[in-house]
Amino acid sequence: MAESPNSEALSRASIAKLIDHSLLHPTMTDDEIESGLKIARDYSVAAACIKPYSIPAARKILASTDVLICAVVGFPHGNSTTAIKVAEAKEAMQAGAHEIDMVVNIGKVLSGDWAYVTNEIRAVNKTVTCINLGGAPDGETGILKVIFENDFLQDAHIVQLCKICSEVGVAYVKTSTGYGFVKQPDGLYSYKGATTKHLRLMRENCAPGVKIKAAGGVRTLDEVLHVMSLGVSRVGASATVAIMEEAEKRFGDGS
Numbered sequence: 001m002a003e004s005p006n007s008e009a010l011s012r013a014s015i016a017k018l019i020d021h022s023l024l025h026p027t028m029t030d031d032e033i034e035s036g037l038k039i040a041r042d043y044s045v046a047a048a049c050i051k052p053y054s055i056p057a058a059r060k061i062l063a064s065t066d067v068l069i070c071a072v073v074g075f076p077h078g079n080s081t082t083a084i085k086v087a088e089a090k091e092a093m094q095a096g097a098h099e100i101d102m103v104v105n106i107g108k109v110l111s112g113d114w115a116y117v118t119n120e121i122r123a124v125n126k127t128v129t130c131i132n133l134g135g136a137p138d139g140e141t142g143i144l145k146v147i148f149e150n151d152f153l154q155d156a157h158i159v160q161l162c163k164i165c166s167e168v169g170v171a172y173v174k175t176s177t178g179y180g181f182v183k184q185p186d187g188l189y190s191y192k193g194a195t196t197k198h199l200r201l202m203r204e205n206c207a208p209g210v211k212i213k214a215a216g217g218v219r220t221l222d223e224v225l226h227v228m229s230l231g232v233s234r235v236g237a238s239a240t241v242a243i244m245e246e247a248e249k250r251f252g253d254g255s
Contacts, residue, residue: 010225010251011251011252012244012247012248012251012252012253013044015221015224015243015244015247015251016043016044016045016046016244016247017044017045017046018046018224018228018232018233018234018235019043019045019046019224019234019235019236019237019240019243019244020045020046020047020048020049020070020101020213020215020234020235020236020237021036021039021040021043021045021047021048021049021237021238021240022049022178022215022236022237022238023036023037023040023048023049023050023051023054023238024049024050024051024072024075024076024177024178024179025238030057033050033054033057034057034061036048037050037054037057037058037061037062038061039240039241040062040067040240041061041062041065041067043240043241043244044065044066044067045067045240046067046068046234047067047068047069047070047098047099047234048062048067048068048069048070049070049071049072049101049236050069050070050071050072051071051072051075052071052072052073052088052091052092052095052097055069055071055092055095055096055097056095056096058096059095059096068098068099069096069097069098069099070097070098070099070100070101070145071092071093071095071097071099071100071101072100072101072102072103072177073085073088073089073092073100073101073102073103073124074088074102074103074104074105075101075102075103075147075177076103076149076177076178076179076180077103077106078102078103078104078105078106078147078149079105079106079107082116082119082120082123082124085102085120085123085124086123086124086127089102089124089127089128089144090127090131093127093128093131093142094131097142098133098142098143099128099142099143099144099145099171100124100128100142100143100144100145101145101147101174101213102121102124102144102145102146102147103147103149103177104117104120104121104146104147104148104149104161105117105120106149106152106153108120109148109153109157109160109161110152110153110157114160114164117161117164118164118167118168121144121146121164121165121168121170122168124144125144125168125169125170128141128142128143128144129141129142129143129144143170143171143172144170144171144172145170145171145172145173145174145213145234146161146165146170146172146173146174147174147175147176147177147215148161148173148174148175148176148202149176149177149180150175150176150180150192150194150195150198151176151180151181151182151191151192151193151216152180152182155201158198158201158202158205159201159205161173162201162202162205162206162210163205165206165210166205166206166207166209166210169209169210170210171210171211172210172211172212172213172233172234173202173206173210173211173212173213174212174213174214174215174236175193175194175195175198175199175202175212175213175214175215175216176191176193176194176215176216176217176236177215177216178191178193178215178216178236178238179191180193180216191216191217192216192217193214193215193216193217193218194214194215194216194217194218194227194232196226196230199212199214199227199230199231199232200230203230203231211233211234212230212231212232212233212234213232213233213234213235213236214227214230214232214234214235214236215235215236215237216236218235218236218237218239219237219238219239219242219243220239220242220243220246221243221246221247221250224237224243
């Protein structure tokens with residue numbers, strides 16, 4: 001295990017800016033999404049990660065804050081056509097998203113159709129990065145995070161995806177949706193999400209300019225600190241309140 005980050009360099013605020021607060025469960029009601037957006041606002045996290053139809057609510061609640069709006073595309077299974085993913089990303093950006101988390105076409109990855117996978121990632125990345133952000137300085141555009149869904153993949157698939165994302169120049173690669181459940185021998189479904197092995201593999205095989213987002217199973221402050229030590233720049237989390245309460249106890253409530 002890599003050493004933990006130096007606690008002297010950490011603060012409650014710096015921990016908050018690692019978190020993409022996840023509001024993606026399919027059963028979430030409008031009231032629950034609103035409450036979650038207020039959590040993202042009140043803790044001043046990096047971003048609220050939401051379904052595209054929630055963008056208007058996010059714009060309202062997060063107005064006049066530096067919390068970014070991150071919308072998901074092709075979520076959670078990545079099965080939409082490239083044209084639909086491009087259209088979905090474009091609509092989300094034009095509606096007010098700053099970032100897009102897109103799921104790759106997992107079946108195409110497992111089939112080894114790397115030309116298809118590359119062309120899809122390139123098309124969505126081009127769409128996202130060609131749209132200027134509303135109210136942002138000239139030239140500031142959206143960013144793309146590409147979700148691999150590592151639980152479904154072998155190491156060789158992950159390595160190849162890292163190479164493709166490095167070649168295309170995406171901003172982030174991301175481990176999981178949090179909904180990539182794999183059938184186990186006992187017939188039950190479960191997932192591992194962001195594992196140490198996979199995070200190391202992704203960091204080793206991505207270009208230095210491609211950042212890593214860990215998502216799935218990071219639920220405590222110690223787990224956040226551990227993935228940071230592996231080179232992670234963002235964490236997708238639904239347990240934001242618990243993480244931030246522990247950060248306040250450990251680092252104080254100052255910035």
